[in-house]
Amino acid sequence: MIDIQKLTFSYTKQPFIEDMSFSVGDGEIFGFLGPSGAGKSTIQKILIGMLPRYGGSVTVNGTEARNAGSAFYEQIGVDFEYPTLYEKLTARQNLRFFSSLYASKKLDIDALLASVGLLKDGDKKVSDYSKGMRSRLGFIKALIHNPILLFLDEPTSGLDPNNARIMKDCILAQKAKGVTVVLTTHNMEDAAELCDKVAFIVDGKVQALDQPHKLIMQRGAARLRYTWMEKNREQSGFCAMEQTAHDEQLQKLIAENRLTSIHSSEPTLGDIFMDVTGRKLQ
Amino acid sequence: MRTFRFIWGEMQLIWKYGIVLLYIVFTLLYLFVLELLPQSAKSIAAIILVFTDPAAMGLFFMGAILLLEKGQRVHWALAVTPIKANEYILAKIVPLLCVALVAGAIISIAGNVANFSGCMLGIGIGSLLFSMASLWIATKTNSVNSFLIAVIPVEIGITLPALLSLFNVLHSDWWLIHPGVAAIRLMSTKSSGEWICLFSLLVWCAFFFLCCLRAVKRYFATMGGGKE
Numbered sequence: 001m002i003d004i005q006k007l008t009f010s011y012t013k014q015p016f017i018e019d020m021s022f023s024v025g026d027g028e029i030f031g032f033l034g035p036s037g038a039g040k041s042t043i044q045k046i047l048i049g050m051l052p053r054y055g056g057s058v059t060v061n062g063t064e065a066r067n068a069g070s071a072f073y074e075q076i077g078v079d080f081e082y083p084t085l086y087e088k089l090t091a092r093q094n095l096r097f098f099s100s101l102y103a104s105k106k107l108d109i110d111a112l113l114a115s116v117g118l119l120k121d122g123d124k125k126v127s128d129y130s131k132g133m134r135s136r137l138g139f140i141k142a143l144i145h146n147p148i149l150l151f152l153d154e155p156t157s158g159l160d161p162n163n164a165r166i167m168k169d170c171i172l173a174q175k176a177k178g179v180t181v182v183l184t185t186h187n188m189e190d191a192a193e194l195c196d197k198v199a200f201i202v203d204g205k206v207q208a209l210d211q212p213h214k215l216i217m218q219r220g221a222a223r224l225r226y227t228w229m230e231k232n233r234e235q236s237g238f239c240a241m242e243q244t245a246h247d248e249q250l251q252k253l254i255a256e257n258r259l260t261s262i263h264s265s266e267p268t269l270g271d272i273f274m275d276v277t278g279r280k281l282q
Numbered sequence: 283m284r285t286f287r288f289i290w291g292e293m294q295l296i297w298k299y300g301i302v303l304l305y306i307v308f309t310l311l312y313l314f315v316l317e318l319l320p321q322s323a324k325s326i327a328a329i330i331l332v333f334t335d336p337a338a339m340g341l342f343f344m345g346a347i348l349l350l351e352k353g354q355r356v357h358w359a360l361a362v363t364p365i366k367a368n369e370y371i372l373a374k375i376v377p378l379l380c381v382a383l384v385a386g387a388i389i390s391i392a393g394n395v396a397n398f399s400g401c402m403l404g405i406g407i408g409s410l411l412f413s414m415a416s417l418w419i420a421t422k423t424n425s426v427n428s429f430l431i432a433v434i435p436v437e438i439g440i441t442l443p444a445l446l447s448l449f450n451v452l453h454s455d456w457w458l459i460h461p462g463v464a465a466i467r468l469m470s471t472k473s474s475g476e477w478i479c480l481f482s483l484l485v486w487c488a489f490f491f492l493c494c495l496r497a498v499k500r501y502f503a504t505m506g507g508g509k510e
Contacts, residue, residue: 048362050503070364084359086351088298097294100287101363141359 001026001180006056017204029181031191034201040184044151048078074104077147081154083134087127091137095144102145112140132163153184188270202277215272226262228253288373296377301343309385316392328393329470336385337405340378340413341437345429348420361505367498375413382409404469407483411461414490421501461486
């Protein structure tokens with residue numbers, strides 16, 4: 001669906017994105033992870049045809065991004081991090097307005113509103129909507145023309161756990177339909193749960209690219225944390241999973257039946273990001 | 283078809299923004315003012331009224347609409363739809379043109395202007411010019427203050443020579459190069475100069491349209507976050 005070869009781009013004379021190459025397969029959820037200013041939004045803008053002065057090749061659904069025209073935009077949906085809605089219009093009027101700009105077959109407005117729990121608020125003005133409601137409406141606005149490629153920028157940002165769950169289920173439903181999703185996020189839990197592949201972007205470069213589970217398994221071994229009581233105080237110890245049989249302390253505690261707890265813990269995608277890039281996501 | 287649907291959507295928006303209602307009130311107010319004037323002054327008063335308000339309404343309202351929509355970030359969403367910059371410009375200027383023509387026609391009829399068709403042409407092309415000038419400025423400004431600072435000299439620069447020409451202070455035909463003078467002469471006279479006025483205004487329209495096209499393309503390229 002997306003093929004980037006030797007991409008270079010800069011806003012100034014200083015190099016920013018240099019020699020970047022990767023591809024995104026059909027029906028994949030692909031995540032861009034990185035701190036603010038890393039180049040995630042710039043890459044997204046290049047992919048959606050808004051920054052045509054790049055070097056190299058960026059092919060999106062068979063179209064070179066710098067040549068993006070009306071037909072290109074019929075096939076992509078973009079949900080930005082911030083609401084992009086007419087406040088004076090109701091949710092239904094907003095969806096009707098934006099759907100009128102597309103020639104392709106539109107999805108049913110009521111079904112879309114119902115899918116994100118906004119059906120009963122469809123005739124409310126957007127100015128009366130909460131942040132979570134605006135995010136959900138913005139998301140279905142990106143779906144109204146039934147795109148085959150979806151760009152989502154921080155889709156769960158600022159949402160309560162319940163609304164974040166609704167949003168994540170909607171994204172997974174799009175994947176189940178065969179839609180390719182490009183996700184830009186700071187949220188490592190979302191990325192680990194949703195993405196088939198993630199790319200760590202730092203200073204305009206791809207520092208790592210793989211399946212989240214593979215990245216976790218490659219970089220960090222799972223550990224065991226165990227606790228026991230000694231002199232009326234709780235003590236704790238750690239050992240690598242593959243060293244369990246050789247950890248004398250642990251063997252002794254098991255033999256004496258003195259363990260009070262034992263847990264396995266894998267590194268998170270956030271830990272891997274810090275490990276790979278030496279940077280923390282903020 | 284998409285352009286027509288977009289224009290229709292923008293028409294609904296200016297209704298929602300209250301601009302249509304405002305112009306119903308203004309038109310009634312102008313009719314009342316014309317009613318108070320003696321018959322001999324009605325025609326020239328009607329021309330001044332339609333030139334400085336319905337025709338020029340776009341100068342302030344276009345900027346106000348754009349700044350409001352900038353605040354709501356709707357241009358981010360529009361920049362990733364199939365619409366093109368020229369369609370966007372048309373969708374923005376046509377609804378205000380319609381309001382200007384309807385309000386202008388009612389005031390012109392009430393003022394019994396001598397050259398109704400010329401007056402309507404002047405209002406129409408004047409509205410397009412003022413709206414495009416405003417659109418051009420508004421894409422480059424981010425606050426009401428900076429917009430007003432930029433737009434007031436434009437308004438003075440267009441309307442002052444036009445009014446001076448209407449009262450024969452400026453009578454050289456060279457002034458027909460000026461868009462305001464060309465518009466008001468088209469509205470107020472019925473002579474062979476009409477074609478020169480029309481040509482001058484169409485050249486200005488083409489110039490402002492090209493400026494807007496370039497400005498809107500550049501403006502849309504800044505949408506979507508990241509470095510602008």
